[in-house]
Amino acid sequence: xxxxxxxxxxxxxxGSRMQADRPKQYLLLxxxxxxxxxxxxxxxxxxxxxxxxxxxxxxxxxxxxxxxSAWPIHTTMGGAERADSVKNALQFLxxxxxxxxxxxxxxxxxxxxxxxxxxxxxxQLSNDSVGGxxxxxxxETVKRxxxxxxxxxxxxxxxxxxxxxxxxxxxxxxxxxxxxxxxxNINVTDEASAMEFMGLNPKMIAGxxxxxxxxxxxDLALAALFLQQxxxxxxx
Numbered sequence: 211x212x213x214x215x216x217x218x219x220x221x222x223x224x225g226s227r228m229q230a231d232r233p234k235q236y237l238l239l240x241x242x243x244x245x246x247x248x249x250x251x252x253x254x255x256x257x258x259x260x261x262x263x264x265x266x267x268x269x270x271x272x273x274x275x276x277x278x279s280a281w282p283i284h285t286t287m288g289g290a291e292r293a294d295s296v297k298n299a300l301q302f303l304x305x306x307x308x309x310x311x312x313x314x315x316x317x318x319x320x321x322x323x324x325x326x327x328x329x330x331x332x333x334q335l336s337n338d339s340v341g342g343x344x345x346x347x348x349x350e351t352v353k354r355x356x357x358x359x360x361x362x363x364x365x366x367x368x369x370x371x372x373x374x375x376x377x378x379x380x381x382x383x384x385x386x387x388x389x390x391x392x393x394x395n396i397n398v399t400d401e402a403s404a405m406e407f408m409g410l411n412p413k414m415i416a417g418x419x420x421x422x423x424x425x426x427x428x429d430l431a432l433a434a435l436f437l438q439q440x441x442x443x444x445x446x
């Protein structure tokens with residue numbers, strides 16, 4: 211891919227399942243905040259032009275991060291939902307570029323994203339008319355349960371994937387898709403859902419399973435292990 215891309219990071223959530231005193235992206239991971247690791251992985255990739263991050267109003271933690279001044283990071287206001295934050299970031303990005311670049315939307319709480327996985331999504335989708343996302347095929351047995359958590363059925367897992375990020379689409383197409391979903395009162399939980407709402411079929415690109423999203427307290431220790439393995443060249 212000859213053209214550089216932009217990254218968007220929605221970071222206005224509070225992460226209530228972490229049961230912490232601050233949003234999960236500001237928890238410490240190997241002596242740095244989670245979001246520091248995430249942003250470092252993005253800005254250090256040679257094809258990423260810059261990052262637009264959507265923050266909650268009056269975020270008290272962001273100003274204290276002391277990020278390197280050379281990092282090409284822009285901030286804008288987040289929204290009530292993830293889709294609102296992404297749409298706001300895309301709207302801001304429209305003021306920074308007159309082109310229609312590829313945009314990688316990546317979770318603030320996924321600090322273990324590998325450059326090789328970013329390379330894969332860039333290379334495999336460079337000539338795609340829609341775009342796509344990183345994911346991992348389901349390997350566990352999947353059960354459907356009722357309201358009482360009693361198992362009703364075993365679900366055929368063939369063709370089922372765990373969606374992750376980055377999710378990569380063209381700036382204008384993704385902005386229009388999120389805007390149309392909002393106008394239709396459609397709750398989209400990721401960017402691919404918005405594109406699907408527009409009748410499009412994003413591609414699924416296989417990524418590594420260590421690209422975890424920190425959601426629960428025990429995820430911090432697992433992410434620390436993955437980062438150490440990656441730095442030591444032990445991860446495959």
